[in-house]
Amino acid sequence: MRDFFSGVGFFFQGIGWVAKHGRWWLFGLIPAVIAFVVYVVALIFLGQYAFEIADFLTPFADSWSWRDTFRTIMGVIIFIGGLALAVITYAALTLAIGEPFYERLSGEADPLPDHEEKPWWRTLPRSIRDSLVTLLYVLAFTIPLFVLGFIPVIGQTVVPVIGAMVSGFFLSVELTTLALERRDLPRKARMALLRKNLPLTLGFGVPIFLLFLVPLVAVIAMPAAVAGAALMVRGRLAPR
Template identity: 50%
Template structure:
């Protein structure tokens, strides 16, 4: 089957559509949705406590990161600290949303693997599980999560610094942060299905790079939903289902893989 041609704009909206298709799938399979809530709820407790603590101490933290404003006039000093607080909380929220998905997928790996298999089976058949020892799979997952966390910290610091820019820091920067977060979220949410096809992190990102608009559309839509209170918990099973559909129908059909039966392409050796 030749790769379908599409414009970046169409792919962007198609990516958004995959999120809603995944959420729709969980609505039709409520038992799988409830099953997928368990790890998300566990991780949410820790993240919510951290964000609440951050918000509670935001004034003090805003003062702590703006020592250069101590000698300014009161109005200028207060403005600088408010902007610092907004930038700090925004960067922390970016970091939380991005790593929440990675940590939840790591903690709930058996849960989301089962959901991904059910999605594949509902579409014609799941690929066989790769012949990789469980210890190797766990080590890879931990390594990928740590690496993603390091990348998220770097971007969070960058967006925090850019948040001090007047107007741009409160308008353009949050949009760019959402797009960047969406790209990485797409990599995480499609990872379950692509790992089952024998693709490691570097290969998964190579695929996503070739379908950047599709991934950004899907991941940014997930990012927006995850910002809604409890959205990350409620939508996580659907996001995994949508990522599985996206991986199966679009990402896995490319020169890096060869066709297999039942919609289960395998990585070329």
């Protein structure tokens, strides 16, 4: 439990770091705002067509007397699922858009004197590939949890908790990528390291995931999350 709260503490350390380095916080807001606009447009589109998608996916309910109620519930679930997926992938898209921004921010929070910086255009393809692999992992967990969400009681209690833990873990995976890549750790090694330090990883990622559910907070908190991840890697995961 202590490691879990240590993970929470590293996020607050990230907040403290950007508070002391205001220009880096403003620097990190640029890609966060761009990604936010992309997701707002996508979610508005999903909100407009969620019920039509529900109709398309449930032709078997045409003869049901309560089909309208069922499809309304399905439309709401589809939108909520889209919102959850947006929260999970927000960090990945923001990091991809802001690779040169966050590479510098992370390097300032976690300086490695002997590290040779690589041009961002060389690391970007690998970052996108790793993010896509992480997304596949997320979907592998999210789809079963989405189905389990229809089970009474369990779907409204246990499943959201598990979902937050899964989302928090993969959010930590994305946020620690920059600092761990500077230490030449490939994706599989990074995942293994975070699994080995699971309470710490969840303590860092779960609160950030919950904060990212609030749209504007996600934008404001993104630079602090990147800085906090760099500090966590430096202090606990791969001290150097």
